[in-house]
Amino acid sequence: MRSKNKSPMTKAEREWVQRVAQLPCVVCGSEGGSEVHEPEQGLWFASIPLCPDCHRGPQGWHGTRLRWTLRRISELQAINKTIQQLNAA
Secondary structure, three states, rough: OOOOOOOOOHHHHHHHHHHHHHOOOOOOOOOOOEOOOOOOOOOOOOOOOOOOOOOHOOOOOOOOOOOOOOOOOHHHHHHHHHHHHHHHH
């Protein structure tokens, strides 16, 4: 669901997000359909592919972030890894 204050995605942003969603989770490596996390509202080109557990799970980004802490990965490192994976594809 889109926030009422959030601008709709541009065509280029939608295409980028579709590419990101094809990648495995940058935290745990899980494949099979990633959710796309935007680190800040509207920053779609900095988005990160995450499995549901690493994104919305109790130990994921929107929870305690324990999965992230145990794997020693920051949000900036996750963005960097996403860009690396997209360039390799």
